[in-house]
Amino acid sequence: MIIEQQDLAQAAVEEFVAATPGGKIYHLPAIQKVIQQTFGHKPVYLVARDGGTLRGVLPLTHMKSRLFGNFLISVPFFNYGGVCSEDEDARRLLLEKAIDIAQQLRVSHIELRHDRILYPELQQKSHKVAMVLQLPDDAETLWKSFKSKLRSQVRRPEKDGVEVKIGRVELVGEFYSVFAENMRDLGTPVYSRRLFENMLRTFPDSSWLVIAHRDGEALAAGFLLGYGDMLEIPWASSLRRFNRLAPNMLMYWHALKHAVEQGYKKFDFGRSTPGEGTYKFKAQWGAQPVELHWEYWMADGKPLPDLSPKNAKFDAAIRIWQKIPVPVTRVIGPPIVRNIP
Numbered sequence: 001m002i003i004e005q006q007d008l009a010q011a012a013v014e015e016f017v018a019a020t021p022g023g024k025i026y027h028l029p030a031i032q033k034v035i036q037q038t039f040g041h042k043p044v045y046l047v048a049r050d051g052g053t054l055r056g057v058l059p060l061t062h063m064k065s066r067l068f069g070n071f072l073i074s075v076p077f078f079n080y081g082g083v084c085s086e087d088e089d090a091r092r093l094l095l096e097k098a099i100d101i102a103q104q105l106r107v108s109h110i111e112l113r114h115d116r117i118l119y120p121e122l123q124q125k126s127h128k129v130a131m132v133l134q135l136p137d138d139a140e141t142l143w144k145s146f147k148s149k150l151r152s153q154v155r156r157p158e159k160d161g162v163e164v165k166i167g168r169v170e171l172v173g174e175f176y177s178v179f180a181e182n183m184r185d186l187g188t189p190v191y192s193r194r195l196f197e198n199m200l201r202t203f204p205d206s207s208w209l210v211i212a213h214r215d216g217e218a219l220a221a222g223f224l225l226g227y228g229d230m231l232e233i234p235w236a237s238s239l240r241r242f243n244r245l246a247p248n249m250l251m252y253w254h255a256l257k258h259a260v261e262q263g264y265k266k267f268d269f270g271r272s273t274p275g276e277g278t279y280k281f282k283a284q285w286g287a288q289p290v291e292l293h294w295e296y297w298m299a300d301g302k303p304l305p306d307l308s309p310k311n312a313k314f315d316a317a318i319r320i321w322q323k324i325p326v327p328v329t330r331v332i333g334p335p336i337v338r339n340i341p
Contacts (some may be wrong), residue, residue, distance in 0.1 A: 025227035056085025076341035181238035187318030189333035232268035
């Protein structure tokens with residue numbers, strides 16, 4: 001078996017990922033292309049071959065900056081990634097090759113965003129879960145499965161004139177206006193609008209935007225991305241000044257209904273920490289936790305990285321960012337966040 005680095009244009013890889021248990025959209029070369037086009041980071045796409053047969057893939061991205069460090073990660077900006085393989089030899093050899101490259105690049109660590117433990121010998125972060133809802137075959141059955149309190153919370157914004165529309169790249173402007181303001185309020189630098197445009201154009205048949213709006217103004221928005229039997233919502237935002245209208249409740253209901261109508265069997269609400277507010281919000285829809293296992297190879301003596309907003313060293317920066325006008329954050333945010341995975 002050999003491990004090699006390849007370009008990002010092989011249909012055989014797409015077929016392999018689709019046929020492999022645990023294969024996700026984030027294992028596809030197309031995601032690496034989006035990251036490269038949007039952020040300029042160098043892709044390192046490794047494949048394991050046994051003769052002419054693919055046995056595994058590992059999409060890596062090299063990220064390097066003075067402020068946030070030098071590391072390899074699979075996959076940045078998304079919740080999943082890592083090795084896609086059911087072959088133990090392929091997994092071992094892919095990791096060994098990744099470590100060789102890491103040492104050549106003198107990185108501090110490799111981060112593999114798995115949803116199961118593939119390398120028990122590596123250090124782990126497993127305090128986050130994905131919240132996943134099993135979907136019925138029709139929207140009516142799903143609606144009836146909700147408690148009466150939840151159904152009334154969904155209906156309330158409709159009574160206040162909130163409506164929902166689902167589309168694609170034509171809705172990016174409305175989506176981004178909500179997303180950018182919400183990120184500012186959270187104290188987090190905002191992604192470039194190009195990320196969402198590139199994703200929508202790369203996956204034209206399996207990505208959508210869902211917008212809750214009233215009187216021509218977007219109040220809540222979500223980005224939907226499908227692969228296999230699952231639809232997920234990697235990005236969702238709502239405007240705090242309209243919380244009294246609860247537009248996010250109606251937006252999420254339409255996202256779930258869309259998932260059912262498109263034939264998906266699961267809906268992934270994204271990452272949460274058990275017991276926190278976002279966890280409880282997702283659990284009320286019936287979503288169940290699925291453990292995430294982010295695995296780390298660390299260079300000698302290096303501590304586990306922590307670039308999360310909850311790291312106390314970012315407290316002052318977050319408070320300052322929350323006071324910056326949204327139009328300014330749209331300009332200065334993307335060059336910063338491109339280095340935060």
